[in-house]
Amino acid sequence: MNFTYMGRSFDDLSNGDSSGAFSDCNSDRSGEFPTGSSQSRRLLIACASDNSDELIRHLVLDLESCSIEEQKQAAMEIRLLAKNKPENRLKIAKAGAVRPLISLISCTDPQLQEYGVTAILNLSLCDENKELIAASGAIKPLVRALMSGTPTAKENAACALLRLSQMEENKIAIGRSGAIPLLVNLLESGGFRGKKDASTALYSLCSVKENKIRAVKAGIMRPLVELMADFGSNMVDKSAFVLSVLVSMPEARTALVEEGGIPVLVELVEDGTQRQKEIAAVILLQICEDSVLYRTMVAREGAIPPLVALSQSGTNRAKQKVRIPGRNLRQLFSGRPIGTTDVAFHFLFLI
Structure with a gap:
């Protein structure tokens, strides 16, 4: 995100620094192989083998199948094949698994739905599969699972x-x-992994x-402020970082202030890590502004x-990123008019 201050355009800090804050969803964490069954032995052999094509076609x-138990077993095995062997992800998609897996996401059996969701997640880890998954109608069933799933x-x-949102055209959809x-609800009420996944999405x-407008209307500021205030x-x-992409919107700034965000942000400048x-x-x-x-x-x-201290001390990286002239800083906060050549309070962001 870019924003303009005093006629100059600056790159948002998050462009260069957010990678450490967010870890991508690499694969599911829904358990490993079932034990004590012929299916588990078959699956272990398939994961170790270079030739899993026949098993994939069968699954x-x-x-x-007309049997829910067979569907569960197949979805679970596909999930694990896609999780544990990246080259299987494209094979599974090419074998025609995407549409039937999406159908499972809409089923009423919670475990079958969970297996379907998780298999689609693992297939989406292959960039070549993302377009097919979205084009096959996965978005709405995934949203329903987000609402009512386990x-x-x-x-x-x-x-x-x-x-899927990593394809720009899918973000609006x-x-x-x-x-x-x-x-936003998952961010507010989920467990740690749910909060992490929701914030990243x-x-x-x-x-x-x-x-951004939808997020503000959904009340995102309250959980963001609460989570920023909780150092543990x-x-x-x-x-x-989520807040940083929202705060360019006037509605977001208003909501942030109403939720008590200013004291929390000041505390971060005083006591937070350098980032x-x-x-x-x-x-x-x-x-x-x-x-x-x-x-x-x-x-x-x-x-x-603390803002002045941030501009004058700390790492060289911090000094490069943030420069706050003390005289003009005081002028900004006094509320007096500022000329276009008198930059009162500015930050330099280096890519």
């Missing part, structure tokens, strides 16, 4: 939607399918303006000393 046929199905659906409020989806949550960085200090400072700049009221609120929270 794809079983996905459309906790594991919800987490894996969030991951699968993240993978996912947002319009109702995913954003459900991801939201970070990707909210690069699109209409999804392991979610501070992720929440701050947290920098991203919090960027967000505070954007909050203050066009609002004398918000400047006053930020100043009253004691932000000026």
Whole structure:
């Protein structure tokens, strides 16, 4: 994201620094091989073998069996074949597994739905499969699983939607399918993995303006502020980076202030890690840019000393990223008019 301040355009800090905050959804964590069965032995052999084509063809046929138990077994084995051997992902998709797996996501059996969601997630780890999965109609069933599935199905659906959102054309479709409020709910009420997966998906989806609006309307600011305030949550960085892509919207800035975000951001500048200090400072700049009221609120929270300290101390990297001239900083927060050549408060972002 870019934003303009005093006639100059700056790259958002998150462009260069978010990779450490977010880890991609690499595969499901839904358990490993079943034990004590001929199927498990067959699957172990297939995963170790260079030739699993025959088994894959058989499993794809079983996905459309009249027996729910056979469908479960086939979906589970496909999930594990795709998880444990990357080269199988394209083979499974080419064998015709995608559409029947998507059908399973809409079934009423919770375990069968979970296996279907997770198999689709693992197939989506192959970039060549993403277009096929989206074109086969996976988005709406994944959103339904995000709404009503088991906790594991919800987490894996969030991951699968993240993978599909890495194709730019899918971001709007996912947002319009109702995913954003459900991801916000997972961010607020899910376990740690659910919160992590939801934040990562939201970070990707909210690069699109209409999804930012949906996220703000869904009440995303409250969980973001709460997670940023909880240093023990392991979610501070992720929440701050999600906030950084939203705060360019006036509605987002208003909601952030209403949810008590300014004191939390000031605390991050004071006591956070170096990366947290920098991203919090960027967000505070954007909050203050066009609002004398918000400047006053930020100043009253004691932000000026730690912001000045951030510009004058710390690592060379921090000094390069953040430069705050003290005289002009005071002028900005005093609310006095600022000339176009008198840059009151600015940050330099280096790619």
